[in-house]
Amino acid sequence: MFNLAIPEMLFSKAEVDGAPGYRVTACTPDPGPLTTTGGLDVLVGRGLDAVDEADVVIVAGTGSREEPDARIVAAVRRAAAAGKRIASICTGAFVLAEAGLLDGRAATTYWAYTRELGDRYPAVDLQQDVLFVQDGPFLTSSGYAAGIDLCLQIIRTDYGAAVANSVARLALVAPVRPGGQTQFTDTPLPPERGVSFADTRAWAMRHLDEPLTLTDLARNAGVSIRTLSRRFHAETGLSPLQWLLHQRIERARELLETTALPMDQVARASGLGSADSLRQHVQRRLGLTPSAYRASFSRLATSG
Known part of the structure; x- marks a missing residue:
């Protein structure tokens, strides 16, 4: 649930000249109730057709590194071919890697799974000890909470630091922990x-x-x-x-x-x-x- 909540919480707070900066839609291959950790269900009403309508696609981590759903991998590939910006939170990086989007690119995932990601996808330039990494149109974050930093960076890139910092204040999170080679800073602030x-x-x-x-x-x-x-x-x-x-x-x-x-x-x-x-x-x-x-x-x- 935290993976799904992070983008909605942050992007929904981004306003530009009094107007919403984003519209957030959750989607899944099989719309309906989804069981999350903790025994709580989340009702997701949209299918993967929502990916085709999106400007930014964020793949939430599930805590599982099993073979990614082929339907999600195909949707992510289509989005990449259409030139969309694509990001992942935590183990969502395994989906991007399976789609071949991270071959030869810098990427990261939750520290406990970096070795597994590297073993399964050796063409990925795996970065450790960072909150998130951006390489071209693809962004990957490390653990769950680093998804906050990733989303703030997307907002900062789209609308500037003032809007991103305003969102961070509303969400009561640290506004300045940027990182990655193309993200306006070379070294992320550690937590x-x-x-x-x-x-x-x-x-x-x-x-x-x-x-x-x-x-x-x-x-x-x-x-x-x-x-x-x-x-x-x-x-x-x-x-x-x-x-x-x-x-x-x-x-x-x-x-x-x-x-x-x-x-x-x-x-x-x-x-x-x-x-x-x-x-x-x-x-x-x-x-x-x-x-x-x-x-x-x-x-x-x-x-x-």
Whole structure:
């Protein structure tokens, strides 16, 4: 049920200029009640004809790695031939691999099944220790919850960071854990594994425009710099300064999308310093200059 709930929960919250950004439809080879784990039934009314109508196709994982249903594999192949974007959550990657869509492409699945996926489909360039991977029009996520990151990335690609972050806030999930070689970042943020410094991270988010130092963060947390660095990394997978830089780039993205501020003001407001520093960091992370990013994703242009 979680696999089915993730896309509906996130895509249904995406609004652009007050209008829904997506319409979500669940489908199955045999419409009707489906038994899920936990003994609960889900009623799915549409057959695989819905795949032919979709712009984005997401194959939910089932926890099973048995031979994929040939009807689903055929529907996914047709969708790929039609140029649709296709994604999988968790073990849904086995369906994409069976359809031959991942041959020679980077992909991932739940960590417990990566070896099995690699053994069964050796042509897949299997990526481990990532939340999700995008290679061309195909996206694959690791475990169930990483499907949240995958769906947010699709929203971010379609409508920009501001819309994606708004959806993340409504869903009470972390807005910034992107990853994959074509996803506007090279390294995904790992999931947070602790909350002892959550208040300090929230405080830092409110002060991104200030020149925060390790001393400032340690003072707020009431610990030494050495303790801050060690425990911060244990909780976030990043050093405090790496985490700050990631959040500042995300703040800059939102400002580029939602305001007409000059580049030097965007840089100051996001804590990146100067317009030159803004350009350097944004281009390295996003592959676009700040001006090009604004031209592609500005909400002001679409609303005007």
